[in-house]
Amino acid sequence: xxxxxxxxxxPKEINLIGEMRSALSHLNKTEKKIAQNxxxxxxxxxxxxxxxLAKNSGVSEPSVNRFCKRFNTTGFPDFKLKLAKAAVSGxxxxxxxxxxxxxxxxxxxxxxxxxxxxxxxxxxxxSYQQIQLAVEALIRAKxxxxxxxxxxxxxxxxxECKFFQSGLSACNPVDLIMxxxxxxxxxxxxxxxxxxxxxxxxxxxxxxxxxxxxxAPIICLAPEMSRLSKLSTLKLQxxxxxxxxxxxxxxxxxxxxxxxxxxxxxxxxxxxxxxIVNKECFKDCYKSYLIGN
Amino acid sequence: xxxxxxxxxxPKEINLIGEMRSALSHLNKTEKKIAQNxxxxxxxxxxxxxxxLAKNSGVSEPSVNRFCKRFNTTGFPDFKLKLAKAAVSGxxxxxxxxxxxxxxxxxxxxxxxxxxxxxxxxxxxxSYQQIQLAVEALIRAKxxxxxxxxxxxxxxxxxECKFFQSGLSACNPVDLIMxxxxxxxxxxxxxxxxxxxxxxxxxxxxxxxxxxxxxAPIICLAPEMSRLSKLSTLKLQxxxxxxxxxxxxxxxxxxxxxxxxxxxxxxxxxxxxxxIVNKECFKDCYKSYLIGN
DNA sequence: CTTGCTTTGTAGTAAAATTACAAAAATTAT
DNA sequence: ATAATTTTTGTAATTTTACTACAAAGCAAG
Numbered sequence: 281x282x283x284x285x286x287x288x289x290x291p292k293e294i295n296l297i298g299e300m301r302s303a304l305s306h307l308n309k310t311e312k313k314i315a316q317n318x319x320x321x322x323x324x325x326x327x328x329x330x331x332x333l334a335k336n337s338g339v340s341e342p343s344v345n346r347f348c349k350r351f352n353t354t355g356f357p358d359f360k361l362k363l364a365k366a367a368v369s370g371x372x373x374x375x376x377x378x379x380x381x382x383x384x385x386x387x388x389x390x391x392x393x394x395x396x397x398x399x400x401x402x403x404x405x406x407s408y409q410q411i412q413l414a415v416e417a418l419i420r421a422k423x424x425x426x427x428x429x430x431x432x433x434x435x436x437x438x439x440e441c442k443f444f445q446s447g448l449s450a451c452n453p454v455d456l457i458m459x460x461x462x463x464x465x466x467x468x469x470x471x472x473x474x475x476x477x478x479x480x481x482x483x484x485x486x487x488x489x490x491x492x493x494x495x496a497p498i499i500c501l502a503p504e505m506s507r508l509s510k511l512s513t514l515k516l517q518x519x520x521x522x523x524x525x526x527x528x529x530x531x532x533x534x535x536x537x538x539x540x541x542x543x544x545x546x547x548x549x550x551x552x553x554x555x556i557v558n559k560e561c562f563k564d565c566y567k568s569y570l571i572g573n
Numbered sequence: 574x575x576x577x578x579x580x581x582x583x584p585k586e587i588n589l590i591g592e593m594r595s596a597l598s599h600l601n602k603t604e605k606k607i608a609q610n611x612x613x614x615x616x617x618x619x620x621x622x623x624x625x626l627a628k629n630s631g632v633s634e635p636s637v638n639r640f641c642k643r644f645n646t647t648g649f650p651d652f653k654l655k656l657a658k659a660a661v662s663g664x665x666x667x668x669x670x671x672x673x674x675x676x677x678x679x680x681x682x683x684x685x686x687x688x689x690x691x692x693x694x695x696x697x698x699x700s701y702q703q704i705q706l707a708v709e710a711l712i713r714a715k716x717x718x719x720x721x722x723x724x725x726x727x728x729x730x731x732x733e734c735k736f737f738q739s740g741l742s743a744c745n746p747v748d749l750i751m752x753x754x755x756x757x758x759x760x761x762x763x764x765x766x767x768x769x770x771x772x773x774x775x776x777x778x779x780x781x782x783x784x785x786x787x788x789a790p791i792i793c794l795a796p797e798m799s800r801l802s803k804l805s806t807l808k809l810q811x812x813x814x815x816x817x818x819x820x821x822x823x824x825x826x827x828x829x830x831x832x833x834x835x836x837x838x839x840x841x842x843x844x845x846x847x848x849i850v851n852k853e854c855f856k857d858c859y860k861s862y863l864i865g866n
Numbered sequence: 867c868t869t870g871c872t873t874t875g876t877a878g879t880a881a882a883a884t885t886a887c888a889a890a891a892a893t894t895a896t
Numbered sequence: 897a898t899a900a901t902t903t904t905t906g907t908a909a910t911t912t913t914a915c916t917a918c919a920a921a922g923c924a925a926g
Contacts, residue, residue, distance in 0.1 A: 388701055392695065541685075635875070
């Protein structure tokens with residue numbers, strides 16, 4: 281059937297709304313009327329009956345029905361269902377860049393939606409096997425050195441904290457010289473956990489190279505195909521929905537979630553509950569520190 | 574109507590699935606049969622007709638219809654629609670705690686879903702006005718001191734980095750003594766940005782008290798009603814879906830997103846693009862630092 | 867055990883969606 | 897240009913689905 285061939289040529293989007301949008305230019309007059317009517321307010325379309333939607337679009341009911349089937353749905357009700365899913369909070373709609381004219385409400389929802397979109401993309405792209413391997417490697421390691429620079433320094437610090445809570449011996453050297461020292465002096469059981477948003481920062485690649493020279497295992501949290509990634513023994517990659525402008529940092533949140541996952545994995549594998557972080561257990565320690573009070 | 578009173582007493586959840594789950598114990602025999610049938614596989618329920626669902630649950634069609642109306646929907650189709658939205662990737666389902674028997678696939682999706690659920694709850698609870706006020710205060714401030722301890726130290730570091738990128742003068746003193754020093758020596762234009770997961774840590778409250786003694790403005794990122802929150806001039810609170818076990822840290826990711834939002838807000842308000850973080854601009858700086866290479 | 871109330875189901879009704887078919891456009895060939 | 901063919905669109909009938917009115921069954925208080 282001719283129609284179906286046309287359909288197959290349409291680029292596959294992550295959801296119905298995206299599919300409709302990209303198909304728009306390939307549609308004929310009647311189909312376009314329907315698509316535009318739905319896209320104008322997808323949320324509202326999910327509440328309408330086929331009769332109302334047909335009338336609003338200025339077409340007949342069977343035309344609407346045919347339109348639905350053309351988008352790989354069994355009929356109008358199924359189409360509405362999928363539309364409703366796609367329209368949930370407008371989350372799936374690729375990425376909303378923050379614009380200078382946005383008010384607090386706008387940029388707040390945009391950033392949250394972008395972060396969620398990134399997490400969803402992450403969920404689809406993540407390799408459970410890589411995570412399993414990383415968790416095993418982390419548990420096996422006697423000492424874990426975590427390095428992250430610039431924007432990733434906070435992520436590295438976060439990793440240190442979370443890994444420690446999961447009962448690992450994690451250390452995050454913050455200065456360049458210290459980083460080189462640990463990388464140059466490899467002991468059996470050491471593991472390097474390197475974090476970089478770009479995977480191209482000269483200084484972190486240096487650390488990776490030094491570690492590699494000593495045949496130390498390296499886990500990296502970096503973009504695919506980056507130089508850092510190539511130097512690593514085990515690569516943890518994070519996909520993002522789209523390239524993001526400087527105003528949204530949402531990919532970093534995804535990095536943090538990856539750390540949550542690894543820490544949880546370690547706790548699960550070790551079959552031990554996470555370490556308690558109650559202040560009470562530090563009480564005595566604090567006393568010796570503080571003068572007075 | 575008696576029925577409606579009962580309904581009102583049910584705790585309001587963020588979505589249909591959660592509502593059904595928490596209502597389960599209050600339901601009568603027939604209603605429970607329907608609810609359990611739907612909850613066993615909500616995704617599948619969205620595909621069924623009222624006749625099939627009634628048969629599967631061992632009740633009559635009107636009972637299903639009445640059941641739907643009891644959950645604030647106009648009828649079965651509307652119910653299915655809302656159910657489909659709630660079931661999108663199983664995200665909204667309150668919280669999935671990580672269990673020791675979970676494999677990598679299980680805990681990975683659970684943690685991602687939990688994080689997304691938290692972000693959605695955050696989106697619903699966040700006050701745009703508070704964000705607007707915080708952004709204005711941050712811009713107004715001459716110096717911003719960011720303090721966070723323990724699990725929040727990474728968040729504090731992250732804030733320092735993001736605020737700097739947005740063109741603010743942010744500083745994150747990491748040791749206790751330094752923190753007290755800055756809190757005790759208030760200069761006009763100083764602002765304290767205090768981050769705590771509990772809002773009850775003694776040391777950060779001390780900092781807040783010292784700052785308050787000097788009438789310094791304090792913005793806090795802490796749970797509602799906490800001691801830290803009470804000491805602050807401006808409170809940024811983050812709601813979470815549910816109390817989380819130690820194995821999932823997803824609330825921290827929400828904190829980070831809040832920082833993203835504030836940084837974006839500052840950039841937008843100042844009408845200036847975020848600072849460039851290209852290594853190139855640091856080149857000369859690096860040269861003077863490094864010996865050789 | 868009976869009265870009054872609530873809950874559940876049966877049967878009929880209304881609405882919504884789908885199909886079959888015919889009319890109207892559009893395309894191609896002559 | 898026009899007839900023939902194909903494709904697209906709409907009308908009307910059919911089928912499916914959901915809803916309503918009412919009656920029967922179950923339950924609690926007197």
